[in-house]
Amino acid sequence: xxxxxxxxxxxxxxxxxxxxxxxxxxxxxxxxxxxxxxxxxxxxxxxxxxxxxxxxxxxxxxxxxxxxxxxxxxxxxxxxxxxxxxxxxxxxxxxxxxxxxxxxxxxxxxxxxxxxxxxxxxxxxxxxxxxxxxxxxxxxxxxxxxxxxxxxxxxxxxxxxxxxxxxxxxxxxxxxxxxxxxxxxxxxxxxxxxxxxxxxxxxxxxxxxxxxxxxxxxxxxxxxxxxxxxxxxxxxxxxxxxxxxxxxxxxxxxxxxxxxxxxxxxxxxxxxxxxxxxxxxxxxxxxxxxxxxxxxxxxxxxxxxxxxxxxxxxxxxxxxxxxxxxxxxxxxxxxxxxxxxxxxxxxxxxxxxxxxxxxxxxxxxxxxxxxxxxxxxxxxxxxxxxxxxxxxxxxxxxxxxxxxxxxxxxxxxxxxxxxxxxxxxxxxxxxxxxxxxxxxxxxxxxxxxxxxxxxxxxxxxxxxxxxxxxxxxxxxxxxxxxxxxxxxxxxxxxxxxxxxxxxxxxxxxxxxxxxx
Amino acid sequence: xxxxxxxxxxxxxxxxxxxxxxxxxxxxxxxxxxxxxxxxxxxxxxxxxxxxxxxxxxxxxxxxxxxxxxxxxxxxxxxxxxxxxxxxxxxxxxxxxxxxxxxxxxxxxxxxxxxxxxxxxxxxxxxxxxxxxx
Numbered sequence: 337x338x339x340x341x342x343x344x345x346x347x348x349x350x351x352x353x354x355x356x357x358x359x360x361x362x363x364x365x366x367x368x369x370x371x372x373x374x375x376x377x378x379x380x381x382x383x384x385x386x387x388x389x390x391x392x393x394x395x396x397x398x399x400x401x402x403x404x405x406x407x408x409x410x411x412x413x414x415x416x417x418x419x420x421x422x423x424x425x426x427x428x429x430x431x432x433x434x435x436x437x438x439x440x441x442x443x444x445x446x447x448x449x450x451x452x453x454x455x456x457x458x459x460x461x462x463x464x465x466x467x468x469x470x471x472x473x474x475x476x477x478x479x480x481x482x483x484x485x486x487x488x489x490x491x492x493x494x495x496x497x498x499x500x501x502x503x504x505x506x507x508x509x510x511x512x513x514x515x516x517x518x519x520x521x522x523x524x525x526x527x528x529x530x531x532x533x534x535x536x537x538x539x540x541x542x543x544x545x546x547x548x549x550x551x552x553x554x555x556x557x558x559x560x561x562x563x564x565x566x567x568x569x570x571x572x573x574x575x576x577x578x579x580x581x582x583x584x585x586x587x588x589x590x591x592x593x594x595x596x597x598x599x600x601x602x603x604x605x606x607x608x609x610x611x612x613x614x615x616x617x618x619x620x621x622x623x624x625x626x627x628x629x630x631x632x633x634x635x636x637x638x639x640x641x642x643x644x645x646x647x648x649x650x651x652x653x654x655x656x657x658x659x660x661x662x663x664x665x666x667x668x669x670x671x672x673x674x675x676x677x678x679x680x681x682x683x684x685x686x687x688x689x690x691x692x693x694x695x696x697x698x699x700x701x702x703x704x705x706x707x708x709x710x711x712x713x714x715x716x717x718x719x720x721x722x723x724x725x726x727x728x729x730x731x732x733x734x735x736x737x738x739x740x741x742x743x744x745x746x747x748x749x750x751x752x753x754x755x756x757x758x759x760x761x762x763x764x765x766x767x768x769x770x771x772x773x774x775x776x777x778x779x780x781x782x783x784x785x786x787x788x789x790x791x792x793x794x795x796x797x798x799x800x801x802x803x804x805x806x807x808x809x810x811x812x813x814x815x816x817x818x819x820x821x822x823x824x825x826x827x828x829x830x831x832x833x834x835x836x837x838x839x840x841x842x843x844x845x846x847x848x849x850x851x852x
Numbered sequence: 853x854x855x856x857x858x859x860x861x862x863x864x865x866x867x868x869x870x871x872x873x874x875x876x877x878x879x880x881x882x883x884x885x886x887x888x889x890x891x892x893x894x895x896x897x898x899x900x901x902x903x904x905x906x907x908x909x910x911x912x913x914x915x916x917x918x919x920x921x922x923x924x925x926x927x928x929x930x931x932x933x934x935x936x937x938x939x940x941x942x943x944x945x946x947x948x949x950x951x952x953x954x955x956x957x958x959x960x961x962x963x964x965x966x967x968x969x970x971x972x973x974x975x976x977x978x979x980x981x982x983x984x985x986x
Contacts, residue, residue, distance in 0.1 A: 480945055480948075483949075483952075484948055484952065487952045487955075487956070491952075491955055491956060491959055494959050494963075495959060498959075498963055498966070502970055503983070505963045505964075505966040505967045505970065506967050506970075506979065508963055509886065509960065509963045509964065509967065512956070512959065512960055512963065513880055513889060513893060513960075516893055516896070516897070516956055517877070517880070517896070520896060520897055520900055523900055523949065524900055524903065527900070527903055527904055527907060527942075530907070530942070531907055536941075
C-alpha cells in the first residue's frame with residue numbers, strides 16, 4: 337500500500353520531475369566530468385530518459401482524462417504562486433522536445449566524445465540545460481518564469497553553438513545580440529501587461545484582458561511581446577542571425593538546437609496568443625491575420641529563394657528552416673481551425689524532419705570529413721540505409737505522401753483556402769516546388785554521379801593510394817548512429833500515417849471554442 | 853511649454869527608460885566595435901530593469917517590511933494597508949533579470965575573446981575584410 341501511495345505521489349509530481357531532473361542533472365554533469373570522463377554522458381542520458389518517460393506519461397494522462405493538469409510549485413495557489421500547466425498542446429510539445437533531445441544524444445555520442453575531448457562534462461551539461469530550459473518554457477504558466485527559462489535555454493544554446501568552427505563565435509555573437517533584443521522585448525511587454533492587469537499568471541491575465549480590450553497598454557504589450565518572439569523566430573527582416581549560427585556551429589549542437597529552438601518559440605507564440613491575450617483579442621479585436629500572414633508569405637518566399645542559392649548543405653537547411661517558420665507563423669495567424677491545426681501539426685513534423693536532415697549531415701561529416709553537396713557523389717551505393725533514410729526525410733520536406741510533411745502542408749493549404757489567403761497558399765506551393773528542386777538535385781548527385789576519388793591527380797603513389805583508399809573505403813555508418821537515424825526516418829512515415837489520430841486526439845482539444 | 857515640461861516631468865522615469873533603451877539599441881546596431889556593441893546590450897537590459905523598478909515605486913510609500921512591534925501592538929488599532937508600501941514584486945523580479953543580464957554579458961564577452969584570438973581584432977569591418985580574404 338505504501339508503495340502505491342508513493343507511486344501515485346510520484347505521478348502527481350510528474351510536471352515538476354520533467355523539468356527539475358534535467359536541470360539538476362546539468363549541474364551534476366559538469367562537476368562529474370572532473371571525476372570520471374564517462375559519468376557526464378550517463379547522467380545526461382539518464383536524466384533525459386526520465387523526462388522522456390514522464391512526458392509520455394503526462395501525455396497519456398492528459399489524453400485519457402481530458403483534464404488540464406495544474407501543478408503548484410511549492411504548493412502556492414495560482415495567482416500568487418507559480419503554476420505549471422500541462423494541457424494537450426503542452427504534453428505534445430514535451431514529448432517532442434524530450435524525444436528529439438534523447439535520440440540526438442544517442443546518435444551523436446561518438447562524435448561528441450571525438451570532438452569535445454576533455455570537455456565532455458561542459459558539453460553534456462549545456463546539452464541537458466538547454467533541454468531543461470525548453471521543457472520549462474513549455475510547461476510554465478507564469479509569464480515572467482517563461483522569460484527566465486527562455487534565457488536559460490537561449491544562453492546554453494549560444495554556448496552550444498559557439499563551440500563550432502572558427503567562424504562560429506562571430507555568428508554566435510550576432511545571434512546573442514538579436515536573441516537578447518528579442519527576449520528583452522518580451523520582458524518589456526510582460527512589464528506592461530503587469531502594469532495593466534497586476535498579474536503575471538497567464539490564466540489570470542487571460543481572465544482580465546476581455547474587460548480591457550480597448551486599452552492601449554494591452555495593445556502595446558501585445559505588439560512588443562510578439563515583436564520579441566518574431567525576432568527569436570527569425571521571421572523575414574530579422575532572420576539574419578539564423579543561417580550563420582546554425583551552419584557554422586558543430587553539427588552535434590546544430591542537430592539539437594535547430595529542430596527545437598524555433599519550434600518551441602512558435603509554441604510560445606501560440607500559447608501567448610491563445611492562453612494569455614485570448615483568441616478574441618488576437619484574431620477578432622486586432623485582426624492580425626492579414627499583416628502576419630503576408631509577413632510569413634515574404635519569409636517563405638525569401639527562405640526558399642535563398643536556399644536555392646546555397647552550396648553548403650547546412651546553410652541550405654538553415655534557409656529551409658526560415659521558410660518553415662513562415663509556414664507555421666502564417667498557418668497559426670490564419671485564425672481558423674484548419675490553419676491552427678496545420679501549424680501545430682507542423683511543429684511536430686518539422687522538428688522530426690529537421691532532426692533527420694541534420695543527423696544526415698552529422699553522418700556524412702563523420703564519414704567523409706566534409707559536408708558540401710559534392711561530397712555526396714555516389715553515396716547511395718556506399719551507404720544504402722543512410723541514403724534511404726535521407727530520401728524519406730527529403731521527400732517529407734518536399735511534402736510527398738505518405739510522409740508527415742504532406743499532411744501538415746495539406747492542413748495549412750486547406751486553412752489558407754478557407755481563410756481566403758491565396759497568397760499564402762501560393763507561397764506554400766512555391767516553397768514545396770523549390771524544396772523538390774533542392775532535394776532531387778542532391779538525390780541525383782548521390783545516385784547517379786560516380787563516387788568521388790579523394791586524390792584523382794596523384795599518379796606517383798598510385799599503388800599506395802589505392803591500398804589506402806581500399807582500407808578506408810566508405811561503408812555504412814556505425815550502428816549507434818544508424819539505428820537512431822533510421823528510427824527517426826521511419827517516424828516521419830508513422831507521423832504521417834497517424835496524423836489523423838494526432839489531430840483528432842490531441843490538437844482538436846487545443847483549438848479554442850470560438851474558432852471555426 | 854510649461855505644460856509640456858510638466859508632462860515630461862510627471863513621467864520622468866518612463867522617459868529615462870525609453871531614452872536608455874534607444875541608446876542601447878543604437879549602440880548594438882550601429883557601433884563597429886564588438887565590445888561597444890556588448891556595452892550597448894548591457895545599457896539596453898539595464899533600461900528594462902529601471903523600468904520595472906520604477907513601476908513598483910509609490911510616492912510616499914515605504915519599504916514593504918511589516919515591523920514586529922507594529923504588528924503586535926499597533927496592528928490591532930491601525931490595520932496594515934497595502935497602499936502605504938511600495939510594491940516589492942517588480943523589484944524581486946529584477947533580481948532574477950540582473951542575474952540573467954550578468955550571465956548574458958559573460959557569454960558575450962567570452963565569445964568576443966574567442967573572436968579576438970581568431971582574428972586579432974574586435975572591429976567588425978576589419979574582421980569582415982579578413983573573412984573575405986580567406
